[in-house]
Amino acid sequence: MSKKQKFKGLRLILGDQLYPFHSWFDDGKDYVYVLMEIKPESEYVKHHIQKIVGIFAAMRNFAEDLKDKDFEVAYFKINDDGNEQSFEKNIQLLYEKYEVEEFEYQEPDEWRLDEVLADISGGTMVSSEHFFTDRDEVETFFKDNDSYLMERFYRHMRKKHDILMEDGEHIGDKWNYDKSNRNKLPKDHDVTDPKTYSHDVSDIYQEVQDAGLESIGNIEPEKFIWPLTRRESLAYLNFFVKNMLEHFGDYQDALSNEYWSVYHSRISFSMNTKMLNPREVIEKVEEAFYERDEIDIATTEGFIRQILGWREYMRGLYWAKMPDYKTLNHFNNKRKLPDFYWTGDTKMNCLSKAIGQSLDHAYAHHIQRLMITGNFALLAGINPDEVDEWYLGIYIDAFEWVELMNTRGMSQFADGGIVATKPYVSSASYINKMGDYCSNCEYSHTKKTGESACPFNSLYWNFIDQHYEKFKNNARMGMMLATWDKMDGDKKESLLSQATKYLDNIDTL
Ligand SMILES: Cc1cc2nc3c(=O)[nH]c(=O)nc-3n(C[C@H](O)[C@H](O)[C@H](O)COP(=O)(O)OP(=O)(O)OC[C@H]3O[C@@H](n4cnc5c(N)ncnc54)[C@H](O)[C@@H]3O)c2cc1C
Ligand code: SF4
Structure with a gap:
């Protein structure tokens, strides 16, 4: 025996x-x-x-x-x-x-x-041996400062980990190429199809049903697209580096009716479950930059910043600010999340597309999350608890340490400016500039008031008006306030009444 x-x-x-x-x-x-x-x-x-x-x-x-x-x-x-x-x-x-x-x-x-x-x-x-930083490293780094400027932390990380550096100097003529990465997709531009799997997960799906776990969203259990092992996660990463990285920088902000992930990597699920390590992701991208002429510094820096900068920064701020952070509500927003966030059933094409694909794929890319669903929620004054709950539930990569800081902080400005230096809000002109959503919409992106006026337009000015006092000391909001100040009184009145009408009937938009 x-x-x-x-x-x-x-x-x-x-x-x-x-x-x-x-x-x-x-x-x-x-x-x-x-x-x-x-x-x-x-x-x-x-x-x-x-x-x-x-x-x-x-x-x-x-x-x-x-x-x-x-x-x-x-x-x-x-x-x-x-x-x-x-x-x-x-x-x-x-x-x-x-x-x-x-x-x-x-x-x-x-x-x-x-x-x-x-x-x-x-x-x-x-230790989980996953992150570049320890839990308290961001807090220690910013200790004697009153602002948590991501850029400062990011440069420190580049130096500390010797990433995109040569003889102690940054590679390229600047540290940050953020401003270079802002194009919409050109007409007739074909985006490479993203890599997907076709796993049969019917058995697990049935077990989840039998367990009575409540859920949202859609699934095709015989065609599950996401990587489920480290090997498959590496294949997603390699596919991205080989086929998509080249265009990532140019089109990372692009919005598209046709392409649900444009040139984004879709590796957040693999990284957040730790099947992929951020070091190996960065190494692969840096290696591609050194070996392939078509991978330029703007794309490389832009991608690496998301992981070495934003991802680590968000995690560090989470540990610095929790548990209080979860209750912050700078604008005292109270409105309920409209029902269409759970169905995609709205006449606003941008929201319908971003929510629809989130329900179908458990994924939306950063600008869809920030400038479509997040932007609307903030302009409409939705309670950040409800917004958080939605983001934490709907995305396959959503884990509180990264979801909360992005949602309550970057997107909803509910922290009053810890993560972002100004609220990420826009009218329809930005959405129209970055893609083709507006061309398929029942609303008109150029109309500000009257029938079929795009709701983003009046809600934007309503937001500025409502929180005017709070923005007075924010230099980055100065231009918006000055434009509002200069606007003719009747025009202001009609924008505000249009916004009220829309907000009173929010579920029918
Ligand atoms: C309201 C809102 C909620 C979000 N919720 C989450 C979330 O729950 N989980 C999550 O991982 N990301 C979240 N993000 C950040 C970002 O949108 C996703 O990381 C990204 O869309 C994932 O897709 P991708 O892998 O194709 O990313 P890519 O665009 O290809 O970027 C590569 C990687 O960079 C990292 N990254 C990029 N932006 C950020 C960021 N702002 N913060 C942290 N890491 C970043 C991610 O790990 C991502 O996989 C959120 C953003 C917003 C505005
Ligand atoms: S017109 Fe307005 S609602 Fe319609 S897609 Fe454009 S921004 Fe969205």
Whole structure:
């Protein structure tokens, strides 16, 4: 009879910690690796069905890989009889089963989970070995400053990690090429089709239904498009670098009726579940820049800034500002999110397209999130709690540490200007400038008042008027305030009454 193996303890792997090169796995055969699908983790907001299915499927693949490498794995599927649907209770069960008293866990990226896991007896937290920065690094960096300017942090990161640097100097004639990256797609420009998979996830989908987990969004269970393993995540990344990166910079702000992800990488799900490491993503892009003439500095810098700059900065601010950040509501916005955010059923073509594809693919690119759905929500004075809940639920890459800072901070300015130096709002002219949404719309982007006037136009000026006092000390809002000041009184009146009419009938827009 073989002797029963004695284990040192448990090691908990969360659904967004699927990093196979964590040092745990260098020689960790005397630990039991634990993964759990539990209801509270799927129900704290209504998630997109593709997000729930995608995370469960990726977790199961990860567990199988560990087993293939002879690691001891304890896996709780969502409907397993022995699944107590709680981290604490399942850990207690495994303490008894394996006769151990301790567990290790990688630092969770979410405040709520940090508290939950810290309360379980026998736990020790270790680094997730994923980010460039430690949790408190951003806070320490900005310690003696009253503003959290991302650009300062980003330059520090470039120097510290020697990325796009040569002999201590930045490559190219400037640090930041943001202003170069702002074109709409030219007429008749064909965008390469994005890489997708066609996984059959029907079994997991059925299990999620049987478990009664509520969800939003659409799914084709026989044609699941997202990568579910590290190997597939790498294939997405490689496809992007080979076929899309060249045009990323030019068209990253472009809005399109035809192309749902334009030249974006769609690697956020893989990175946020840690199947991909940000270092390897940046290395691949930097390598392409050095090896291929068609990859210019503007594109390379623009892409790397998103990951080395924004992604790390958002995470650091999250840990610096939580838990209070989650309650900030600078404009005291109270309106309910219109029903069409859950259906895409609106006459406003830009919103219908951005919401429709979010329901279909659990994805929208940055400018759709910021300047379409986010812009409208802010102009309409929607309660940021509702806006947060929507963004946290609908996107496959949405995890609170990055969703909250982008939504409440960058998009809704509910933090009063910690993340963004001014609110990201616009009238229809920006949306029309960046793409072809307006040409398919029942509303007219040039009309400000009267029938069929684009709602963004009057809501924009209504927003300026309503918050005029709050903007007075913001130099970056000066031009908008001056334009409003100069506007003829009757014109102002009709814009404000148009906005009121639209807001009173928001669900019918
Ligand atoms: C209102 C709002 C909500 C958002 N919610 C999320 C979210 O829940 N999860 C999430 O990962 N991103 C979020 N973002 C940031 C950004 O929109 C997504 O990271 C991006 O659209 C993901 O698609 P992609 O992988 O094709 O990105 P690309 O455009 O190809 O960019 C490459 C990578 O850069 C990183 N990145 C780009 N912009 C940001 C940013 N502002 N903050 C942090 N990382 C960034 C992402 O990791 C992304 O994968 C949000 C943005 C807004 C305006
Ligand atoms: S006209 Fe207005 S509502 Fe219609 S697509 Fe353009 S910006 Fe959106």
